[in-house]
Amino acid sequence: MQYNVLEYLEDTVNRVPGKMAFSDGNFSVTFAEVYRQSRAVGTWLSVRQYYNEPVVVFMNKHPKTITAFLGVIYSGNHYVPLDEEMPLFRVGLILETLKPRIVICDSVGANKLAGFGYTGMIVEYDDIADSKSDDEVLRLIRDRQIDTDAIYVVFTSGSTGVPKGIVACHRSVIDYMEAFTAALELNETAIFGMQVPLYFDACLKEVFSTLKFGASTYLIPRSLFMFPVKLVEFMNENKINTVCWVVSALTMISAFGALEKSVPVHLKTIAFGSEVMPVKQLDLWRKALPGAHFYNLYGPTEATGMSCFYKVSREFSEGEVIPIGKPFRNTSVFLLKENNEVAGFNETGEICIRGTALTMGYYRSFDKTAEVFVQNPLNKVYPELIYRTGDLARMTEDGDLIFVSRKDDQIKHMGHRIELGEIESQVSLIEGIGHSCCLYDKSTDRIVLFYSGDTDEGVLIKQLRGKLPRYMLPNTVERMNKIPLMANSKIDRSELKRRLNSNIK
Amino acid sequence: MNELISILNGLHPDVDFAEAEGLVDNGVLDSFDIISLVAEIDSEFDVRIPAEEILPENFNSAKALYELITRLGDN
Numbered sequence: 001m002q003y004n005v006l007e008y009l010e011d012t013v014n015r016v017p018g019k020m021a022f023s024d025g026n027f028s029v030t031f032a033e034v035y036r037q038s039r040a041v042g043t044w045l046s047v048r049q050y051y052n053e054p055v056v057v058f059m060n061k062h063p064k065t066i067t068a069f070l071g072v073i074y075s076g077n078h079y080v081p082l083d084e085e086m087p088l089f090r091v092g093l094i095l096e097t098l099k100p101r102i103v104i105c106d107s108v109g110a111n112k113l114a115g116f117g118y119t120g121m122i123v124e125y126d127d128i129a130d131s132k133s134d135d136e137v138l139r140l141i142r143d144r145q146i147d148t149d150a151i152y153v154v155f156t157s158g159s160t161g162v163p164k165g166i167v168a169c170h171r172s173v174i175d176y177m178e179a180f181t182a183a184l185e186l187n188e189t190a191i192f193g194m195q196v197p198l199y200f201d202a203c204l205k206e207v208f209s210t211l212k213f214g215a216s217t218y219l220i221p222r223s224l225f226m227f228p229v230k231l232v233e234f235m236n237e238n239k240i241n242t243v244c245w246v247v248s249a250l251t252m253i254s255a256f257g258a259l260e261k262s263v264p265v266h267l268k269t270i271a272f273g274s275e276v277m278p279v280k281q282l283d284l285w286r287k288a289l290p291g292a293h294f295y296n297l298y299g300p301t302e303a304t305g306m307s308c309f310y311k312v313s314r315e316f317s318e319g320e321v322i323p324i325g326k327p328f329r330n331t332s333v334f335l336l337k338e339n340n341e342v343a344g345f346n347e348t349g350e351i352c353i354r355g356t357a358l359t360m361g362y363y364r365s366f367d368k369t370a371e372v373f374v375q376n377p378l379n380k381v382y383p384e385l386i387y388r389t390g391d392l393a394r395m396t397e398d399g400d401l402i403f404v405s406r407k408d409d410q411i412k413h414m415g416h417r418i419e420l421g422e423i424e425s426q427v428s429l430i431e432g433i434g435h436s437c438c439l440y441d442k443s444t445d446r447i448v449l450f451y452s453g454d455t456d457e458g459v460l461i462k463q464l465r466g467k468l469p470r471y472m473l474p475n476t477v478e479r480m481n482k483i484p485l486m487a488n489s490k491i492d493r494s495e496l497k498r499r500l501n502s503n504i505k
Numbered sequence: 506m507n508e509l510i511s512i513l514n515g516l517h518p519d520v521d522f523a524e525a526e527g528l529v530d531n532g533v534l535d536s537f538d539i540i541s542l543v544a545e546i547d548s549e550f551d552v553r554i555p556a557e558e559i560l561p562e563n564f565n566s567a568k569a570l571y572e573l574i575t576r577l578g579d580n
Binding site (some may be wrong): 257446459 | 519
């Protein structure tokens, strides 16, 4: 039985040491290099007495960043991926939650942190990646580790304005990877084209599938996702045959009509998730690639990655919703109604998840953890945790789940999970703002901000840019003389929603 | 041109698009902006930008984008 995610790498490096593991199109590393460098980083951290604590990795989307993650795991610590495009204010909030003693940077990250109040140790990856590894030091760490030790903390939007850090361990990642790769029938011939940034759990799919099988992953530069024809060229040049992308990345290619000009001909496996795939766009892809397999994926970060999958096996009519399907092996998914009873067929209920794939909860936030990682209300006789997702769904008579909506103000925008409350709380901190309210306009995929106050739109956006990641910035800002309030002086969200709908052309 | 600038300002009210260059190279525009722009140019100018014209050099400044719209509109 496997206890540690690094066993994937250790098995593979014996089989195919010289094979390319990760590349960004310019810079590549083989499994032998990944092995050598991650053990060097692990040794370096360990001899300096870092153990079982967060190690921040503040680096760009690059093959070295993955090696840094693995190095942190070798040292028995948990990596925390932060991105250089994150505004420093947000980085500050996350560092405040973590209080890390050490940050691993590339040269850009080091410069950014220098002008910032962080007082702990900063080390550049390139300065430690070629240091000497010590087999004995690493063996002792492995001997004392168990499979419920944490390996990473990833941060997601929090409704009160402070991002939440989700902690995952070896066991849940192994459980997830075994089930995921079996469901998608992946093997060593996979050549992944990674779309997602490295600071989300979503990158586990490519990273650990590659390590498990000795497959290969290309990290696609994010700028290519603006230019569909160039993106397809990149995929064809590198013979990419497997993608797990957010829906908006796939539809960017198909909706612009790029598939009529050039097709990513090597693609065999196309998985998508994080948003609802429009049938019209899926049809364009199926027509362009009739031999490929398509999978709809669903899952929250709190359950490690994906929890359900649906292999597209029939035609869908326009307006029909593609199911999120059935749970992965060794994961149990059920729907609870408001009275905590199981929903019947076609009844709407909250998606609840049970199993080894559950993560440990939120970092330094026992209260928030206890709100959603709760005792299974169906089990009255012994302690058993479930995760309540806040997503509503119904089940068809075939046992397939169909996503319905959210229970709260969490949205998915361009594949990113965002709490509208986090945007509002940052807006309210800006000087000269009266009331503010953020809504999501599903028909145009826009985050719309209504506000009242003396500050003009340009100034407001400029200030927000320093506080929120780019994908959380409102796409439309509307200044009002007065924000409609209800009798209890709370903001009248439904009135603003009506206004939004009447504005739509 | 003014119409285009007001579309761009709708996306980024804090940028002076009459002057700004390197909108793609400097990361002012992202993939969401490109998708919005292509849709809005279609509805406001009745010009459909084909996939092969969605290139960094055509979106790097308001001027370059306006030239693209004019060129496509003439055909």
